[in-house]
Amino acid sequence: MRMSSFSADRSILAAAFCLAALTGCASTNPLIDEPAAASSPAAGQSASGTVTTSKPTGMQRFLGLFTPYRIDIQQGNFVSREMVAQLKEGMQRSEGVTREQARFVLGTPLLTDMFHADRWDYVFRLKKSTGEVIASRVTLFFKGNRLVNIDGDTLPTEQEYLAFIAGTAGK
Secondary structure, three states: OHHHHHHHHHHHHHHHHHHHHHHOOOOOOHHHHOOHHHOOOOOOEOOOOOEOOOOOOHHHHHHOOOOOOOOOEEEEOOOOHHHHHHHHHHHHOOOOOEHHHHHHHHOOOOEEEOOEEEEEEEEEEEEOOOOOEEEEEEEEEEEOOEEEEEEEOOOOOHHHHHHHHHOOOOO
């Protein structure tokens, strides 16, 4: 009697181990698990400013039946090509663009530094559940209360971004 319960416990442990080996861990570390293409914008950047990583294929797609559900993760402020064009147009006027106007157009900057008070950084990253990543960076430079320079990546339009979220970007 004792021997049968021991062998039943071993079979349950073996099944649990196999299931754990197939599914992997539900949480991942993006610093370890993500390819280097997502961390360097120039490596996998397309003309629309998106940085993409490889989609799951082959065995990963087959084992995807056993992996946990993953959500889309959006971080930062999305800044479109149209928003930057609006600021550049305002910079050409004689009165220029104030900090308040820039904040109205782009939203509150994600990064502000007390040592560089005249610099605002807008960083955006969206990681889809499929593993695709879109990332962009825009930096605004001020002199006093006026916007003097805009630096950043090639940004997607609002339509390209909406197509990416809907999953119709490549279709």
